[in-house]
Amino acid sequence: MGLARVFEWTTIIGASALFVALSIVSAIILYEINYPLAYATGNNNNNFETIKVIAHQFYWEFQYPNGTKASSLKIKANHMYLLEITSVDVIHSFYIPELGLKQDAYPNYTTRLWLNITQPGIYHVYCTEYCGTGHHIMITIITVVS
Amino acid sequence: MYTYLRMSKDKNNGFNIKDYILYFTTVLLLMLIYLYLGNFGKIFGPVSPATEKIAFIYMVTYYAAGVIFSLFVGALIYFTIRFWDRGEKDGVS
Numbered sequence: 001m002g003l004a005r006v007f008e009w010t011t012i013i014g015a016s017a018l019f020v021a022l023s024i025v026s027a028i029i030l031y032e033i034n035y036p037l038a039y040a041t042g043n044n045n046n047n048f049e050t051i052k053v054i055a056h057q058f059y060w061e062f063q064y065p066n067g068t069k070a071s072s073l074k075i076k077a078n079h080m081y082l083l084e085i086t087s088v089d090v091i092h093s094f095y096i097p098e099l100g101l102k103q104d105a106y107p108n109y110t111t112r113l114w115l116n117i118t119q120p121g122i123y124h125v126y127c128t129e130y131c132g133t134g135h136h137i138m139i140t141i142i143t144v145v146s
Numbered sequence: 147m148y149t150y151l152r153m154s155k156d157k158n159n160g161f162n163i164k165d166y167i168l169y170f171t172t173v174l175l176l177m178l179i180y181l182y183l184g185n186f187g188k189i190f191g192p193v194s195p196a197t198e199k200i201a202f203i204y205m206v207t208y209y210a211a212g213v214i215f216s217l218f219v220g221a222l223i224y225f226t227i228r229f230w231d232r233g234e235k236d237g238v239s
Contacts, residue, residue, distance in 0.1 A: 100190060
């Protein structure tokens with residue numbers, strides 16, 4: 001077998017193994033992102049707050065567990081939150097660019113996004129699904145306090 | 147056709163150790179350019195456990211794509227230059 005043939009088979013087998021390994025690792029990590037409490041034990045299992053996020057044309061509404069409503073989100077650092085995202089009109093998308101997190105908001109359907117920010121500061125929220133003429137002004141902030 | 151005949155006459159299809167060294171040098175250069183243009187796979191400073199995982203997946207995918215890209219494009223560039231049919235000195239190709 002010539003060197004070229006060895007190189008060819010090494011590339012084929014190597015690329016296949018790389019893709020399989022990449023798929024398995026990605027699947028495990030994506031599962032951890034979607035179900036961060038799956039590996040939590042004891043008291044940590046229920047240590048989170050649920051906040052409802054309702055998308056409107058053209059603003060975001062946040063409903064805290066105590067019933068308070070706000071147009072921007074204020075949360076604590078190093079605390080787990082479950083955002084239940086929905087829409088009252090058309091499809092929107094809840095996007096936090098600093099975190100790389102994005103979740104769509106559909107009418108009559110609730111999607112979930114786990115949020116745990118470790119560094120206090122101000123983070124931006126954009127709508128990344130074109131929702132009408134005011135799509136570009138559908139911006140708000142998340143204030144994270146320590 | 148000329149290239150094919152020239153290749154078939156040579157031992158090991160005319161590809162010697164010097165060619166392998168030059169090919170892998172081309173691949174390495176392409177990989178370095180690819181990584182430099184993509185900020186070495188760093189997209190943001192992770193400020194959340196989920197973001198750290200996303201950044202890790204992005205980096206792994208970016209590097210894996212870079213290896214495949216540089217091997218493929220490196221072969222394309224190097225083979226194009228190495229087996230370029232430049233014709234005979236008398237003008238017959």
